[in-house]
Amino acid sequence: xxxxxxxxxxxHDVKPIAVPKIGHWIGGVVLAILALVLVQVxxxxxxxxxxxVAAHMFSPAILAGLGMTLLLTALAMVLGLAIGVLxxxxxxxxSSVFQAVSWGWIWFFRGxxxxxxxxxxxxxxxxxxxxxxxxPFGGPKLVSWNxxxxxxxxxxxxxxxxxxxxxxxxxMIRAGIQAVNAGQTEAAATLGMTRGQTLRRIVLPQAxxxxxxxxxxxxxxxxxxxxxxxxxxxxxxxxxxxMIYARTYQTVPLLLVATIWYLVLTTIxxxxxxxxxxxxKSEDRAGSGKRAxxxxxxxxxxxxxxx
Amino acid sequence: xxxxxxxxxxxxPLLKVERLRKSFGxxxxxxxxxxxxxxxxxxxxxxxxxxxxxxxxxxxxYLERPxxxxxxxxxxxxxxxxxxxxxxxxxxxxxxxxxxxxGMVFQGFHLFPHKTVLENVIEAPVLVKRVARAAAVEEAMVxxxxxxxxxxxxxxxxxxxxxxxxxxxxARSLAMKPDVMLFDEPTSALDPxxxxxxxxxxxxxxxxxxxxxxxxxEMGFARDVADHLIFMDGGVVVEEGxxxxxxxxxxxxxTRAFLARVLAA
Numbered sequence: 078x079x080x081x082x083x084x085x086x087x088x089h090d091v092k093p094i095a096v097p098k099i100g101h102w103i104g105g106v107v108l109a110i111l112a113l114v115l116v117q118v119x120x121x122x123x124x125x126x127x128x129x130v131a132a133h134m135f136s137p138a139i140l141a142g143l144g145m146t147l148l149l150t151a152l153a154m155v156l157g158l159a160i161g162v163l164x165x166x167x168x169x170x171x172s173s174v175f176q177a178v179s180w181g182w183i184w185f186f187r188g189x190x191x192x193x194x195x196x197x198x199x200x201x202x203x204x205x206x207x208x209x210x211x212x213p214f215g216g217p218k219l220v221s222w223n224x225x226x227x228x229x230x231x232x233x234x235x236x237x238x239x240x241x242x243x244x245x246x247x248x249m250i251r252a253g254i255q256a257v258n259a260g261q262t263e264a265a266a267t268l269g270m271t272r273g274q275t276l277r278r279i280v281l282p283q284a285x286x287x288x289x290x291x292x293x294x295x296x297x298x299x300x301x302x303x304x305x306x307x308x309x310x311x312x313x314x315x316x317x318x319x320m321i322y323a324r325t326y327q328t329v330p331l332l333l334v335a336t337i338w339y340l341v342l343t344t345i346x347x348x349x350x351x352x353x354x355x356x357x358k359s360e361d362r363a364g365s366g367k368r369a370x371x372x373x374x375x376x377x378x379x380x381x382x383x384x
Numbered sequence: 385x386x387x388x389x390x391x392x393x394x395x396x397p398l399l400k401v402e403r404l405r406k407s408f409g410x411x412x413x414x415x416x417x418x419x420x421x422x423x424x425x426x427x428x429x430x431x432x433x434x435x436x437x438x439x440x441x442x443x444x445x446y447l448e449r450p451x452x453x454x455x456x457x458x459x460x461x462x463x464x465x466x467x468x469x470x471x472x473x474x475x476x477x478x479x480x481x482x483x484x485x486x487g488m489v490f491q492g493f494h495l496f497p498h499k500t501v502l503e504n505v506i507e508a509p510v511l512v513k514r515v516a517r518a519a520a521v522e523e524a525m526v527x528x529x530x531x532x533x534x535x536x537x538x539x540x541x542x543x544x545x546x547x548x549x550x551x552x553x554x555a556r557s558l559a560m561k562p563d564v565m566l567f568d569e570p571t572s573a574l575d576p577x578x579x580x581x582x583x584x585x586x587x588x589x590x591x592x593x594x595x596x597x598x599x600x601x602e603m604g605f606a607r608d609v610a611d612h613l614i615f616m617d618g619g620v621v622v623e624e625g626x627x628x629x630x631x632x633x634x635x636x637x638x639t640r641a642f643l644a645r646v647l648a649a
Contacts, residue, residue: 263447264494264553268508268560269484271477278511282498 129330133321134337142317143338149303149313152235154296157242164247165254166276179247186244192305195237199309201228230309238302242295249291253284286357293350297343304339314338396459398423398595399444399564404453406439413439415619416453421564421612426596428606428627431616432642437599440616441568444597445486446479457485457563484512487557491569493549495541501528501552502537505559513560520559527555531585547578551585558589565589567598603646607631615639 119125133139167179186194202224209221257280265275307316318331325331397420406414413436421427429437442448444455446463455462462482464471474482495504505524509515515523528534531551541549550570557565567586571579583605590596590609600606606613606627613627615634623630623639634640 258492258494260490260492260494261496264488264490264496266447266480267445267483267486267488267566268556269480269512270508271480271512274511278507279496283496286498 124329126327126330129327130333133331133334138317138321139334142312142314145312146303146314149234149306150300153238153242154299156239158246160243161246161250164243165250168251169254183244183247186240191237191241191302195233195305195309198236199228199233230311234306234309234311242299245295249288250284253288254280256287257283289357290354297346300342397421398458400456402454404443405451406443406448407451413619417621421595421597423595424593425611426590426609427612427614428610429599429614429616430606435616436619437616438568441566441597441599444566445483445488484560485563487560487562487565489554489557489567489570491572493553495549495553497541500538500540501533504552505556509559524559527558531555545578546574547581550582554585564595569599571602
């Protein structure tokens with residue numbers, strides 16, 4: 078019962094023992110087991126047919142589908158952003174007609190799902206059998222086209238995707254333009270710049286720097302949204318995989334092929350987005366003089382100069 | 385009054401303001417201003433805050449559209465033009481051509497943050513006046529040397545102190561070779577120890593014969609550099625004249641009260 082005398086070391090010579098993180102240990106073990114089970118299922122489940130996955134991973138049909146997916150993503154983003162810039166400028170215009178048209182466009186294309194739009198555009202001929210340029214309200218027509226010749230799965234898909242993107246991009250770009258200090262416009266005006274020059278050279282470059290991160294995010298979303306075009310029988314990545322398994326009944330392995338490719342592409346896009354954001358952040362901090370390498374922005378600036 | 389407006393020795397004023405009025409909604413900020421600025425003169429506008437002096441300056445180059453009255457630059461109306469017997473408003477782009485002749489320096493500098501100091505200075509000459517880039521760079525470097533910013537030509541605005549940014553902004557305005565430079569409280573946003581370097585550049589500019597209109601709270605600068613001092617209060621010009629006269633022998637109670645307040649501080 079008698080207490081032993083302590084022989085403590087000096088408090089300055091020892092480190093205190095850390096609080097045990099029991100929860101981390103238990104949770105960690107449980108999650109690790111679950112992860113192992115998942116890996117085991119993925120590897121050993123015969124239905125995954127990894128051999129088939131490997132065989133189709135780089136097959137010509139799949140690679141062609143991959144190309145189509147990338148083309149759709151790029152075209153829809155470029156068109157969507159171009160229309161979005163226009164809509165944003167209209168939205169900020171002093172004219173109430175421009176404002177209303179922009180508002181209406183954004184309201185419609187943000188509200189209607191892209192899948193519904195695509196099917197609708199594809200069936201446009203049912204509504205308008207002929208599209209013509211001329212004097213409206215029964216005046217003479219200058220040129221006219223058969224709608225069925227203009228609309229194919231590709232153009233219908235691009236319209237659905239690009240118009241949806243334009244509505245979202247317009248709101249982002251409008252916010253970006255409004256975030257640029259009003260003093261910038263005044264300074265440009267006192268230097269004798271016209272409205273167009275001020276917009277192209279002063280306001281838009283600053284606004285686009287602000288909206289580059291959300292645009293990167295939208296590009297990743299767009300990549301995934303392109304899979305909707307399979308309803309129009311447009312051979313993108315998903316539809317190419319579907320065509321193969323419709324013939325061979327190897328549904329799971331071909332869906333895996335598509336899944337893996339989508340993951341690869343989104344991973345690459347995410348890495349690019351992070352790099353750009355990092356670049357922007359470090360530039361803002363240092364205002365570094367070495368900006369010439371920042372490709373997307375420089376390219377855009379050059380485009381603007383060419384206008 | 386008349387010999388200020390039409391000095392027989394020095395001719396017509398470079399900048400003339402007649403019966404200028406400006407309202408924001410129902411609030412009347414300028415209630416009929418008449419001012420004449422002679423070529424090569426430095427005109428300082430002083431007065432309590434809310435007296436309308438910044439609004440007056442911003443009306444001169446139509447950053448604010450006046451509600452009434454007229455402004456003449458070199459005898460030519462600003463912001464409007466005659467066509468036969470009718471008077472037309474100028475479009476933004478016509479106005480842009482007129483604004484080139486009036487440089488402006490802001491309280492908040494407003495350098496373009498995505499461009500270096502040099503790019504800021506050459507932007508307008510290259511874009512608006514279509515000056516060849518190499519020639520614009522050469523002229524810009526001369527201007528940057530004048531304002532003591534040659535060593536900082538490749539810096540971005542965010543890397544500079546307020547005083548350096550303001551000196552770069554002055555060079556940017558000068559690059560358009562304006563007839564007159566408007567300064568809107570150019571040192572009010574600066575730390576006290578940076579005010580001197582900007583005022584020194586402005587003094588030098590005045591010595592070089594630039595016509596300047598300066599809205600300022602720097603009474604020392606107004607006393608030493610100005611050829612003409614205008615005291616505004618409540619949207620009117622209360623008193624104007626040679627700085628020595630206005631500052632030492634003010635004729636109006638409002639001027640006396642203002643001077644007592646600012647000179648005591």
